[in-house]
Amino acid sequence: MIPSHPMDLSGKLVLLTGASAGIGRETAILLSKLGARVILSGRNEEALAQTLASMSGNGHILAPFDMADTDGIADWVVSLNKAHGPADGYVHCAGVQLNRSIRLFDAAFFDETMRINLASALAVAKGFRQRRNRERQGAIVLVSSIAGLIGQSANVVYGASKAGLMSATRGLAMELLRDNIRVNCVAPALVNTEMAQKTKDSMTEAQFQYILDQHPMGIGEPVDVANAIAFLLSDAARWINAVTLPVEGGYLAN
Template identity: 70%
Template sequence: MNLSDKRILVTGASAGIGRACAVLLSQLGAKVILNGRNLAALEQTAAELSGDGHVCAPFDIAATDKLSEWVKALIKEHGYLDSFVHCAGIQVTKPIRLFDQALFNETMHINLASAMAISKGFRLKRDRSKQGSIVFVSSIAGLIGQTGNTLYGASKAGLMSLTRGLAMELLRDNIRVNCVAPALVATEMAKRTQVSMTEAQFQHMVNQHPMGLGQPEDVANAVAFLLSDAAKWINAVTLPVEGGYLAN
C-alpha cells in the first residue's frame, strides 16, 4: 500500500471522510490535491498532511459542465493525476411529500453527476503503461431502504452503477474503478442527520450498527487499499464498510 509519488485528487477534502482520506494518502507517500468549496477548511486539512507537494484546489463541483475542463487545468498546472477519490456529497433527509425538482437536481448533481464529469476529465491523455484508479465514496443507503433518505439512497445507488459501467468503459485506459459504501460514520454530516431526526429515530439508526458507528479513518483505510497496487486486480466492486450493519 505504498503510494509514494502518486498524485491523487480528493474531493470533499474539507472535513470528514474526505479529510481522513487525504491525511492517510499523504502518510502513504501520495501528493494530494485537495478539493472543496471552502479554501480555509482545505488549508486546515493541508496542515494535517504528511510530506510535501500537496495543493488546495477549491472549486464547486455542482458546476458539472465545467468539471472536466477544471480537471484538465489541474493536470496542466500540477502534473499527471494517478488517482481520484470522490468523497464530496450532500445528504438532505426529507420524506417524499417534500420532494421537489430543486432537491432532486442538487442531490443528483453533487452526488452523481459530478463523479461522472470529473471522471471524464481524469481519463484524458492517460499513460496506459500506468494503472490509474478511481474510488467513489457511496453509502449503504444505496443498498437498503431508509425512510426520508430515498433520494440520497438513489444517488448513492447510482454511484454503484456508475462504478460498474465506468470500470468496463475505462479498461482500455488502464483505469480501475471501485466504490466503498460506508454505514453511519461519525462525521459532521452524521451530526446534521441527527439534527434532522428525533432522538428516538437517531438512536434506532445507531442501534443497527453492531460494531458501533464508524470513524472516518475506517473508510479511508478501505479507500487507500482500493487505490493501491495491493488491489491491482480488483475492479468494478462496491466494498461495504459498515461494521456489520448489513448482517443485522
C-alpha cells in the same frame, strides 16, 4: 513490481474531492502518510487549508471547486493535469445529504442531490481519463453509502444518488479498461462526521437511537473508511475492479 508496503502510494498523485471535512479530510491525511501527493478539493478554502496543515509530506495542491458546476468540471480536471501532471488516482468524497420526505420532493432538491453526489463523479472521471500515461494503472474510488443498498424513509433521493454511484462504478470500470483505470466504490454505514451530526439533529433522540442500534459494532470513524479507500487506490488492489466494498461494521448482516 510489488512495493515493500503493499499500500505504499509514493510517487502517486491523487485528486480528492470532499477534502475539506470528515471522511475526505481523513483520507487526505492517510494518503499523505502513505506517500501520495494529494490535490485537495472542496469549496471551503479555509477548511482545505486546515486539512493541508494536518498532512504529511510536501507537494500537495489546494484546488477549490464547486461540484455544482457539472459542465465546468472536466475542463477543470484537465487544467489540473496540465499544471501538475496527470493524476494516478481520483477519490470522490464530495457529497450532500438532506433528509426529506417524499411529500416534500421537488425538482430543485432532486437536481442538487444528483448533481453533487453523482453527476460530478462522472464529470471528474471524464477529465481524469484525459492526458493519462496509460502505462501507469490509474484508480478511481467513489464514496457511496449503504443508503444505496437498503431502504430508508426520508432518504430516498440520497439513496438513489448513492445507488447510482454503485452502478456508475461498474459502467465506468468497463468503459475505462482501455485507459488502464480501475474503478471501485466504498459504501459506508454511519460515520462520525458533520454529516452524521446533521442527520442526528434532524431526528428525535429515539429515531437516532434506532439507527445506532442497527450498527452491531457501533458507528464508524472517518479513518475506517479512509483505510478502505487507500487500499482500493493502491497497487495492493491492482486486480480488484468494479466492486462496491461495504464498510459498515456488520450493518448489512444484522
